[in-house]
Amino acid sequence: MLRIMLRHISLLILTLFILSFFSFSLAYLFPGDPLVNLTGIRDSSEQTYALLAQQYAMNDSLFSQYWHYVNNLFSGNWGLSFSSGLPLAEEISRSLAASVELSAYALIISFVIGLPLGFLSGLRHHKFIDYSLLSASVIGYSIPVFWAALIAILLFSVQLGWFPLSGRISLLYDIPYDTGFILIDILLSDVPDKEFAFQDALRHLVLPSVSIAIVTSTIVLRITRRSVVEVMNSEYIQAAYARGLSPRQVFVRHGIKNALIPILPLLVMQFTTLLTNAMIVETIFSWPGIGNGLIQAIYQRDFPAIRAGMLAVSALVLTFTITSDMVIQIFDPARRRPEDATS
Template identity: 40%
Template sequence: MLLYLLRRLTLLAATLLLLTVIVYGLEFKLLTQNGGGFWSGYWFFLQQLLEGDFGISSATGLPVLGALGQYFPATLELCLAAFLVSLIIGVPAGTLAALRAGRWQDTLLMSATLIGYSVPVFWLGLLVVMFFSLHLGWLPVSGQLSLLYEVPHVTGIMTIDTLLTDSPYRQAAFLDALRHLLLPTLVLAIVPTTEVIRQIRNTLLEVLKQNYIRAALTKGFSDSHVILRHGLRNAFPIAIPTLGLQFGTVLTSAIMTEIVFDWPGLGRWLVTSIALQDYAAIKGGTLAIATFTIVASAVVDTLSTLIYPLKRKAIYARQG
């Protein structure tokens, strides 16, 4: 297992190194207008990254690293909330689709996943803003928090910062932050929810064909007991690597969601930087999003291997 972890870390380091080569290559002509080779320039570029120097924003005159620390927590809050919602909705719905495979419930859920996957995020976002915010007036239109509340920036995650403040309106500010978070979370969760439903359904259908499932049913255990005790317990670890990849999808989809809801996150900042041709900010934002996606996928895949017995046995067999 230690050898496997070392290989995973080596692969992760090589992938991140390749990412820096690609990012540097995109701006090579800009960086070498005064002469110089590719690799000598790349080595200087890599040294800057290792020192935490992502450059200076041409739009604000401030370090890009500080902007990443300011905007990334808001994006992380939105993405984690959307991913959690997708699991809460997707796992039970996928389980129901597997149990009712071929019936109207399965057909209805699969049709819903196809529609949900096909609907553009920005179009759906505009619809929910017009209906729930402008027409009904139930939820805020944009932002993380109302201007009525002044909450110090501690973590950048507003739902946490409102709880950390000692202000007398702490509870009201926390509820207001949740209200601001609700609509963008639901919109952003649509696509990963469809994928969770599909993956859980397909994986559970394969697990339910196994002999140990049939043996449990012949022993008189109820269907719900077999599904929860044996079905999902074995299906979920298999689906984890694929589900982990959805976090990258959520992170990229958050860019359009942040624009629609004026969410002060990394995606909106990156789009603004592109419009202003702020190359240092574009480079830093691209590296941050890609690095987080790669690391998150690697961590999820490693965890699934550690908790899934069959994968561990396969690793031991290869090492032996």
């Protein structure tokens, strides 16, 4: 176990170091003067330019500049956004929380839809309902996320008027920031008409989260189906039938638990896919997440926001992936390497 933890932690640190160096290099890869890219000040006097160069350590060696950049990252000084003038650490934390919220709710929807249908398909293996669900999963997996979002807006917002077109909550409500999850923040707040605010936020959340969950639900369905088929055809299941247990008893006592054990780690790993798709959907629904923020930063040539946003997203995805893999290997001996399994 210790060897697994040390290997994953060292991998995480090394990869984060590479990401931070690439993020630091973006100031030189962007077109134009690196100092202008970092400050946004173009027509400055020689004295102002010299003071800014000293502030950002631009006259020092590249190693000193990188060390200065890393120190600023750990101290929370990520710079200022050109468009809003606000600290980037604050803006990115808010937008990243909105993206994680959208991905988390979409993951819950994927479990609610994909797990029952996957069990149903696996239990009706090679029957009409199995083929129907597999066909539906292929269609759902083939639908581009942005196209599904646009169709959802056209049908449920424009035509039927059931859900709002965009945004996170109506402008009528001013919800104080606490956790970054809008539904939780509403419950924790003391705003008037809390119940109506919660319903309004929930209505804003339905279309973007469902649009993201379509593809992931099909993946959950297929993974669950494959696991159920393997478990129900295993020898210990046949032995349970031989002991006189009914199909329902076999499924409840042995089938569900043994089918979920190998697929739960795979399902958790779908969170990074959801986060990537959420960044695409955010621009369509004007969701104030990190994806929408990065697109706006690119349009406005807000180079510090681009650099900080890319680093934040990459670090989050990397940390979640490596940590999930470490936890899976610790608690699931079947996934360990031979040298780890014998230690």
